[in-house]
Amino acid sequence: MKQAAFEAAQAAGANRGEARAAAMRAEPDWSRESSMSFPYRLRHTWQPHVHALIRLLGTASADLLVEVFGLLSNLTPRDMPSATSWGDVAGMPRMMELVESNLTPGVTDDDILLEAVQFVAAMALDRQAAKTLGRSHVPHLLAEVLGNKGDEPELVNQACTAVFRLLHQKDARHALLYESDVTARLS
Numbered sequence: 001m002k003q004a005a006f007e008a009a010q011a012a013g014a015n016r017g018e019a020r021a022a023a024m025r026a027e028p029d030w031s032r033e034s035s036m037s038f039p040y041r042l043r044h045t046w047q048p049h050v051h052a053l054i055r056l057l058g059t060a061s062a063d064l065l066v067e068v069f070g071l072l073s074n075l076t077p078r079d080m081p082s083a084t085s086w087g088d089v090a091g092m093p094r095m096m097e098l099v100e101s102n103l104t105p106g107v108t109d110d111d112i113l114l115e116a117v118q119f120v121a122a123m124a125l126d127r128q129a130a131k132t133l134g135r136s137h138v139p140h141l142l143a144e145v146l147g148n149k150g151d152e153p154e155l156v157n158q159a160c161t162a163v164f165r166l167l168h169q170k171d172a173r174h175a176l177l178y179e180s181d182v183t184a185r186l187s
Contacts, residue, residue, distance in 0.1 A: 046079040054089060057098055062109060065102070069115035073122045087128025096136045103141040105148040110155070117145060117158045124165035124172070134172030139180035142166075146185035160186070 056068045077086065089095060102108050102116035120138055123129040133139075142159050149155040163182055166172040176182050 040078055043078055046075055047081045050075065050079070050081055050084065054092070058094070062112060066109075066111045066115050069102070069112065069119045073115060073118035075122060077125055085128060086123040086126035087132065090123050090126075090129035090132040096132065096138070100137050100141060103138065103145065105144050110149075110152070113145065113149070114155055114158060117142070117155065117162055121158060121162035121165055124162055124169060127169055127171070130166055130169030131171035133166060134169070134175035139166070139172070139175045139182060142176075143180045143182040143185045146182065150185075 050072075053068055053072055056064065057072075060068055080086065080089075099116060099120060102112050103120070105113060108116070120133060120142070123133060142163055145155060145159045146163075149159075163176060163186070166176055
């Protein structure tokens with residue numbers, strides 16, 4: 001059904017984005033998995049560089065850290081090397097320690113904080129990574145970001161995106177709802 005809607009929209013002169021939106025509307029129970037069936041021309045572009053970028057996180061200066069977090073936060077699960085997932089990245093030694101240290105409002109520069117929040121949101125797309133994030137201090141730190149940076153719309157928006165994605169993962173949902181005060185900070 002979605003392929004037919006996609007082709008019909010393209011035949012009617014819609015660009016790829018409009019055709020994809022038409023296909024998503026045609027599929028009643030759209031999900032991230034169903035969106036994976038669309039062609040992704042850049043699939044292999046980042047794969048050879050992902051591990052090098054991750055290694056840079058541990059040795060990066062503040063300026064480089066912003067850029068590396070930014071690059072990694074824009075990768076999708078389809079950009080990852082075939083034997084690596086966001087769950088593998090989250091489980092790397094000292095990765096959660098690095099993420100947590102850069103998610104602390106008032107201690108971390110706001111640019112790094114924003115990119116770290118976006119990095120968490122990217123990892124939250126993966127079930128195993130979300131499980132690791134839920135077991136860490138990340139839910140509490142996201143609540144702190146929402147509470148302490150409420151006057152910065154971009155940070156609030158990205159923190160809400162991270163919370164939204166984590167809420168959709170069963171293993172992280174409990175930590176957000178019952179072990180942190182994220183819901184109080186959202187109201």
